[in-house]
Structure formats: structure tokens, C-alpha cells
Amino acid sequence: MVRKRISSGSTFETTAGYSRALVDGDDVFVSGTTGFDYASMTIDADPVAQCHQCFRNLAAALAQADCTLDDVVRVRYYLTDAALFETLAPVFGQYFGRARPAATAIVCGLVDPRMKLEIEVTARRRR
Numbered sequence: 001m002v003r004k005r006i007s008s009g010s011t012f013e014t015t016a017g018y019s020r021a022l023v024d025g026d027d028v029f030v031s032g033t034t035g036f037d038y039a040s041m042t043i044d045a046d047p048v049a050q051c052h053q054c055f056r057n058l059a060a061a062l063a064q065a066d067c068t069l070d071d072v073v074r075v076r077y078y079l080t081d082a083a084l085f086e087t088l089a090p091v092f093g094q095y096f097g098r099a100r101p102a103a104t105a106i107v108c109g110l111v112d113p114r115m116k117l118e119i120e121v122t123a124r125r126r127r
Contacts, residue, residue, distance in 0.1 A: 003023065006019055006021035006023065006061055006064045006065060010038055018031055020033070020061045023065045028067050028071070028125060029122055033119050033120065034110070034115045035051065048087065050115070050116050050117060051119075054118070055069070062123055065125065066125060069099060073099075073123060074121065074122040075119065076103070076105075076106065078106050079107050080115070081107065
């Protein structure tokens, strides 16, 4: 079984020594993903816009692993404020309405104060 490492192209992955995603057999582990637009390294101040960008970033990483958001079996949402959950839950449902993965929401601090949320997923590739 060969491991495949997936990169977003962010230099931070090299600096911090991690991969955007790691494919190990049929399992795909996607690192915590924020609302940064990796092409421009900018982030919108609006949490809803950040959430949509998180899902674009997740979908791009999953595509490189021959998966989609529908293959996600586990998701963890990291929110900087519990009040964001009510606003963002419909966005989560927009992207995971079919997959309906096991989910956990955690309120915590993030490494950049501009970040309002981070999303981490595990997917299972279908044969």
C-alpha cells in the first residue's frame, strides 16, 4: 500500500512539515482547512464566505485523491465562536447533505485571528 501526499501549494505545508491531504489505501485524511484562497493567500473577513472557500479547498484536495465531498465519512468543524454554528450549519448541510458524515463541532482559538473556522475531513475512496 503506497501513501500519496497531496499539497495545496502553500509554503506553510513545507514550513510546518505536513500535507494538505494524505491518501493511505482507501482512506483520505485532509488536514484542517481554512478559508484562505491558496492562489492569492487572501481570506475574506465574512465567516460564510470563509466557509464556502473551505469547502472549495477541501473539494480540490479530495479531487486529487479521486474523491468528492460525498465520500467524506468524518468531519470536524473548528469554530472560533459558538455563535457561528447557527449561521454556518446551513452551509455545512449544503455541502454534506448527501454524505451526512459523522460530525463534531469544536469551539477553539485558531492560529490566525482572521480565521473564523477550520474544517478537517476523512474520506473513504470507493472501489
